[in-house]
Amino acid sequence: MLGLIGRKLGMTQVFDERGVLTPVTVIKIEDNQVIDERNEEKNGYKAVVMGAVDKKASRASKPYAGQFKNGPPKSVLVEMRDFEGEYEVGGTLGASLFKDVTFVDITGTSKGKGFQGVMKRHGFSGGNKTHGSKFHRGLGATGMAATPSKVHKGTKMPGRMGADKKTVQNLRVVKVDEERQFLLVKGAVPGPRKGIVMVKKANKK
Amino acid sequence: MDLVQAVEAEQMKENADNFRIGDTVKVHFKIVEGQTERIQIFQGIVLSMKNTGVRKTFIVRKMSYGVGVERVFPVYSPRIDRIEVVRRGRVRRAKLYYLRKRVGKAAKVNELIRRRDQIKKAGE
Secondary structure, eight states: OOEEEEEEEEEEEEEOTTOOEEEEEEEEEOOEEEEEEEOHHHHSSOEEEEEEEEOOGGGSOHHHHTTOOSSSOEEEEEEEETOOSOOOTTOEEOGGGGTTOOEEEEEEEOOEEEEEOHHHHHOOOOOOSSTTOOOSSOOOOOSOSTTTOSOOTTOOOSEEEEOOEEEEEEEEEEEEETTTTEEEEESOOSSOTTOEEEEEEOSOO | OHHHHHHHHHHOOTTTTOOOTTOEEEEEEEEEETTEEEEEEEEEEEEEEEOOGGGOEEEEEEEETTEEEEEEEETTOTTEEEEEEEEOBOOSOSOOGGGGTOOGGGGOOOBOOOOHHHHHHHTO
């Protein structure tokens, strides 16, 4: 697996040489530092621990800061399982990692929508607005009667929506800029602007 | 947002929109037919401009065999070879959608007549 920590900067459009407009998301690759590695003998699996975005040393607890032997503590800390690329602990990785990658999966935290009803949250169809209807946006029945005489767990109901970890798969990489350390990826990416995202080489391509 | 704007600025040609609403323009548009590429000219009145940044577009209207034809062009499209201003128009509105309802002589835009020093000042 290949992956880096990035920051969503926003969306725009780019023309290709044929004049076709493509909607793209600009993802800034943060200064990814390899903090540590996990190996078979000690941990039972192979992974690279990657950190990005500097954090004030005074704000980090001692056990947390103790992980960072080369430089200041980082606020984002991720393990990348079975890392394919070349790296050394303490070194940094940049956008050039995606030079030969055509498709990526992007994971981020989606925008929070607050407390929402079932129509928005679960796509229920709702009832008629008019024609004497008294059922508009409600959820209707939530279960059966005397048996089981309870509402089953997991029943779709109103509640908090958004702010979940979401992955969008198979987004085409339009451009990799090694000088300014950013990626252009076709399509939308979860999360708000300036949100932290994980960019990984596509799993299914 | 700087980087997003930088990505957009890279694609923007300078002086691509050197025309105004109401001008009669010739748009030299590249058309790809299989392997060959040729330039087609679309001449008409600029009705409106919309959006900003790389997404900026304009509408050109012409009468073709008695039928009104409108085309939307992206200003910064690489397929636009160049835009030639044939005639300056004197208009008082930013969107000339009223022309769509007019027929014949009423559907025209007066020419913008300027003194020589005014043209010089505008830098054309």
